[in-house]
Amino acid sequence: MNSITSEDKLRVRELRWEDMEDCVENYYSYYDELRDNEDLGLLLSAEKPSLATEVRWFAELYSAVLEQRALACVAVAGRKVVGMCEVRRRDTRPALFHTAILGIAIRRDFRGRGAGEMMLRWSLAKCAGRFETVYLTVFSTNTVAKRLYEKVGFRVCGIRPKAIKRGSRYFDEVEMAIELRSAKEQQREMNA
Ligand SMILES: CC(C)(COP(=O)(O)OP(=O)(O)OC[C@H]1O[C@@H](n2cnc3c(N)ncnc32)[C@H](O)[C@@H]1OP(=O)(O)O)[C@@H](O)C(=O)NCCC(=O)NCCS
Numbered sequence: 001m002n003s004i005t006s007e008d009k010l011r012v013r014e015l016r017w018e019d020m021e022d023c024v025e026n027y028y029s030y031y032d033e034l035r036d037n038e039d040l041g042l043l044l045s046a047e048k049p050s051l052a053t054e055v056r057w058f059a060e061l062y063s064a065v066l067e068q069r070a071l072a073c074v075a076v077a078g079r080k081v082v083g084m085c086e087v088r089r090r091d092t093r094p095a096l097f098h099t100a101i102l103g104i105a106i107r108r109d110f111r112g113r114g115a116g117e118m119m120l121r122w123s124l125a126k127c128a129g130r131f132e133t134v135y136l137t138v139f140s141t142n143t144v145a146k147r148l149y150e151k152v153g154f155r156v157c158g159i160r161p162k163a164i165k166r167g168s169r170y171f172d173e174v175e176m177a178i179e180l181r182s183a184k185e186q187q188r189e190m191n192a
Contacts, residue, residue: 008077022081041142075115
């Protein structure tokens with residue numbers, strides 16, 4: 001395991017196969033965080049998934065990246081992965097082929113240092129020409145995330161009232177979308 005300090009400079013790069021161990025460790029850390037941060041804006045299962053489940057999840061994500069059904073990047077501090085952003089094609093049905101869904105999370109100690117913005121900009125740049133609209137959902141209380149999404153160009157397109165219930169607390173779920181230039185538009189600009 002690589003040791004990290006919060007002083008390590010953060011950078012963003014494409015997801016690699018060898019990132020699995022760090023990604024799983026990060027994902028498990030959100031379960032620990034939820035115990036003392038009930039505002040954490042991630043939807044987690046009741047129990048930490050088994051390592052076998054996580055290995056399958058990672059392999060599926062990595063296959064999706066190789067097959068261009070998804071793209072994924074990581075934020076790295078030193079040599080350690082501390083966050084990930086993934087964008088997956090929503091559906092293979094032709095009418096939905098142009099849309100994708102984005103998810104992002106960074107380990108608690110590494111938030112607020114620009115990694116979120118870097119990963120979002122990296123991902124949206126790669127999405128252009130591949131997906132036309134990217135959607136995400138965010139807890140209405142997650143003001144840091146909402147502000148960041150707006151900063152990079154997402155706009156609110158819907159609200160599902162009380163869609164999330166954590167214990168006895170309800171959260172509205174906000175849906176946001178960003179429209180990117182289509183592949184045809186990009187091609188036209190390149191040929192101009
Ligand atoms: C949401 C999240 C991905 C944002 O990533 P991040 O690396 O913390 O964000 P950045 O450092 O790029 O900062 C983005 C903006 O939010 C602000 N910000 C970050 N942390 C903040 C905090 N604790 N309080 C107030 N503002 C904050 C930054 O100042 C920046 O705005 P600015 O550039 O206008 O000043 C990250 O906080 C996270 O993983 N949170 C937990 C999981 C989660 O909520 N995921 C999103 C699910 S929809």
